[in-house]
Amino acid sequence: MAKRIQFRAHGGPEVLEYVDYQPAEPGSKEVRVTNKAIGLNFIDTYYRSGLYPPPSLPSGVGSEGAGVVEAVGSEVTRFKIGDRVAYGSGPLGAYSEVHVLPEANLVKLPDAISFEQAAGVMLKGLTVQYLLRQTYELKGGETILFHAAAGGVGSLACQWARALGVKLIGTVSSAEKAALAKANGAWATIDYSHENVAQRVLELTDGKKVPVVYDGVGKDTWLTSLDCAAPRGLVVSFGNASGAVDGVNLGILAGKGSLYVTRPTLGSYANNAENLQRMADELFEMIISGKLTVNISQRYPLADAAKAQTELSARRTTGSVVLLP
Numbered sequence: 001m002a003k004r005i006q007f008r009a010h011g012g013p014e015v016l017e018y019v020d021y022q023p024a025e026p027g028s029k030e031v032r033v034t035n036k037a038i039g040l041n042f043i044d045t046y047y048r049s050g051l052y053p054p055p056s057l058p059s060g061v062g063s064e065g066a067g068v069v070e071a072v073g074s075e076v077t078r079f080k081i082g083d084r085v086a087y088g089s090g091p092l093g094a095y096s097e098v099h100v101l102p103e104a105n106l107v108k109l110p111d112a113i114s115f116e117q118a119a120g121v122m123l124k125g126l127t128v129q130y131l132l133r134q135t136y137e138l139k140g141g142e143t144i145l146f147h148a149a150a151g152g153v154g155s156l157a158c159q160w161a162r163a164l165g166v167k168l169i170g171t172v173s174s175a176e177k178a179a180l181a182k183a184n185g186a187w188a189t190i191d192y193s194h195e196n197v198a199q200r201v202l203e204l205t206d207g208k209k210v211p212v213v214y215d216g217v218g219k220d221t222w223l224t225s226l227d228c229a230a231p232r233g234l235v236v237s238f239g240n241a242s243g244a245v246d247g248v249n250l251g252i253l254a255g256k257g258s259l260y261v262t263r264p265t266l267g268s269y270a271n272n273a274e275n276l277q278r279m280a281d282e283l284f285e286m287i288i289s290g291k292l293t294v295n296i297s298q299r300y301p302l303a304d305a306a307k308a309q310t311e312l313s314a315r316r317t318t319g320s321v322v323l324l325p
């Protein structure tokens with residue numbers, strides 16, 4: 001038997017239960033991992049609330065973690081018992097002492113990276129890899145806008161942008177978060193609790209606006225994001241922290257200057273073992289070379305996952321948060 005967090009019905013953090021469960025034997029192409037650290041992500045709250053439907057109920061929670069291989073299926077070729085591994089793209093159920101995953105979803109964890117660092121960076125860091133290096137391939141010298149720059153994804157984006165020689169303008173909701181984003185490498189910050197974001201972007205770019213806006217806040221920032229993109233610029237709507245963007249009239253993209261919009265997911269970039277490993281190699285190299293630091297701001301026992309999700313939803317976390325089994 002092992003412990004895990006699960007929910008039987010959708011709702012607030014109170015639906016999360018800490019229960020005993022019997023981990024499955026790994027299938028022929030699966031690996032069973034003893035989790036050493038687990039990552040907390042906004043997407044975990046979408047599955048819990050029902051914004052994203054889980055495959056079935058009761059459902060496990062969480063998509064990111066790191067640990068040690070304890071069993072492998074008969075056709076597994078890349079991993080053996082005792083290997084240090086990490087994952088960031090599900091399946092749901094990472095909030096557990098033991099998790100079973102397809103071999104294709106795992107990467108080997110270099111010895112130089114701790115389990116906590118890996119659990120704090122796999123989902124968020126791979127996301128930053130594809131956002132900055134694939135969705136819009138930044139070359140250096142660009143000025144970009146990134147919302148929620150002090151959050152988990154945002155903190156890594158600030159550092160990665162600085163390493164690329166990109167001027168990242170980060171939005172935040174407080175002076176403390178602005179200072180944190182600056183310390184992580186943001187070139188400028190805008191506090192959207194009291195500043196007009198579009199106006200400030202115009203000022204900061206001498207009226208040019210930006211070629212790419214990264215928006216994980218969603219509903220509350222969508223129209224502002226369109227206003228900040230230069231003509232023929234790209235708005236990358238990659239999350240729903242304030243609610244989902246819906247009812248979009250495509251004509252608005254014409255009116256704002258032939259804009260492009262994409263709604264990407266990590267799963268469609270890290271869509272096979274080869275692409276996942278290539279993205280993870282680049283991420284790990286950024287960490288090992290000292291260009292990227294994984295800031296773990298809070299640690300919770302696995303049993304307190306509901307408390308951790310409450311803090312995340314209330315905007316009281318910064319950087320990465322991990323759960324410890």
Ligand SMILES: NC(=O)c1ccc[n+]([C@@H]2O[C@H](COP(=O)([O-])OP(=O)(O)OC[C@H]3O[C@@H](n4cnc5c(N)ncnc54)[C@H](OP(=O)(O)O)[C@@H]3O)[C@@H](O)[C@H]2O)c1
Pocket residue numbers: 040041042043123124127148149150151152153154171172173174177216217220238239240241242243264265266267312313314315316317318319
């Ligand atoms: N598409 C993908 O592949 C992908 C992958 C990973 C993450 N994501 C998305 O990226 C975003 C960031 O994820 P994360 O896990 O790193 O979370 P996070 O950024 O640590 O937390 C969300 C942040 O959003 C901001 N926010 C603005 N309005 C909010 C509201 N009404 N309620 C709550 N937060 C609000 C808050 O920062 P301020 O207080 O500074 O506003 C908050 O700290 C999420 O939308 C997530 O779904 C997408």
